[in-house]
Amino acid sequence: MTTTVAGGRGGARRRFDPTILLFVSPTLILLLVFVAYPFLRAIWLSLTKTTLLGGTVGFLGFDNFVALFQDPQFGAFVGNSVFWTVGGVSLQLIFGVIGALLLNQKFRLRGTVRGLAMIPWATPSVLVALIWLWLLDPNRGLVNTVLEHLGIMTHPVAWLSDAHTALPTLIVIDAWQGIPFFAVMVLAALQAVPEELKESARTDGCGPLGVFRHVVVPSILPTVLITLVLRLIWTANYIDLAYVLTGGGPGIASTTIPLQSYLTAYKQGQLGSGAAYAVVQAIVLAILVAIYLRLTQTKGVKR
């Protein structure tokens, strides 16, 4: 990574250079104003009583957090968050890896298939929600119609408004949308497996499965891990589908912590306690972010 033009001239580069400052300052200013400052302000807000209409009316210390942990529903929010994140990402992992192995085979129209497979990634989340709302419509939707015709179901299921099926249904939709990204990441790793390694494993008497286990799996493992952590972070934060399709309901059956944060802030107008939920979410995710940084950085060193 450091073999670019600048690599050999370290000494001169250390001096203050106005051109470089000019080039990086827009990025720095944007990040300071729209990420760093709001981040600190969110922490501050979580310690105050702030409402949408009234503004900040007082400093509370940790009262918002105490109230949040004492809320009898908090356990359900945590449970939903874990189920949503782990469920969605597991499906993405399993089908993403299978998909990548498929896309790495030779078949006709492979280039087109690779492009088409990625389409859900480029689709607006609200549109994904809209498509599936129609497909899952209890009375007229294609999913119920097909399942009834096949005799799998005897009566229509209200997938998104039944407390038992709402969150699992959201998870499946999230997987549908997220599998392509996973597959493409793993595919890129599969293509980077050195052919000589596979060849020498074959010469050493490995069958196709042996090559896969001893050569392919170890070489794609770092990418799979990084993608896994990345998807965990994204999925944990992803509330668009639940917001549009169930609003967190029925009841709180599909309410995750970030969704509860948003609903508290903008449906109940309690910006302070909404921010407290978001801070809890951020603290938990910080662990995943640290793992992600570690994984990417050690990989960078190896290259």
Add this chain to the structure above:
Amino acid sequence: MTANALGTIDGPRTERIPAVAPPARRSSSARRVGRVGLYVLVAGWMIATIGPYLVMLLTSFTPNQDLVANGMSKLPSALSVQGYVELFTTTPFLAYMRNSLLAALGTVVLSLIVASAAAISLSRFRFRGRGALLTVLLIAQLFPAVLLVIPLSTMLKGAGLLDTTAGLILVYTTFATPFATYLLKGFLDGLPPELDEAATVDGCTKFQMVRHILFPLLRPGLTAAGTYIFIFSWNEFLYALTFTSSTKSQTIPIGLQLFIGDYQIRWDLLTAGGVIAAVPVLLGFMLVQKQLIGGLAAGAVKG
């Protein structure tokens, strides 16, 4: 050259020829079963991925009385553009389209300027804090949106930018820039450093070198990054939901979300809106999918 710089999904074809040579042990009939299985799996995947879009497309051209009577269980009796006509005559969809287009194009321009400047510095110059900047760019992408959305809305309110396209552009630029920077940096890293070395030897200033040597070479990378930024802005939901409140600045995802609340009995109209929301991003994506996918994989893994 340019495609390889981004690490295309297809990779160099020549390298893969040995992989096709089948292990001698497998009989040809077993291989044929494998081929059929492969095509069945790929076809199944394509149906699951593309099918929902085709259902949406067909629904948008189905007369509403058919949808009310049969849902999608029967093919439409006739094709109708009533959904599209009413979408444009009875709803503010044109305003949503205008706002989406302005927000997305504005973000593309602003973010490309900011990101290419940062990418050039990170790829071509060594300076103090370079590693830190790379890490900060990575972390900025992983912040929970719900954590930043609350303070950002109060900040935009204070600046008078709530419910304006300019406010959206500023926020979108911040969150599109880190990844666009990685994409462009990866692209630049693949361009031979001898070029700019020669320019520097010839007495060019840094600024001239960037202007005359790097920028023209960077054009394909800018197309891929620009498309990524466009897709990101066009699809964004949570910030638009929070920061916009009238047809002055509401984007298509917000319009669709409002429609879902208001027009659940008019699936022809809803899906017509969905089709229009999908067309620009899917077209753009298919045009640059190879560079974009390669860049996505490299950007997320290399860090």
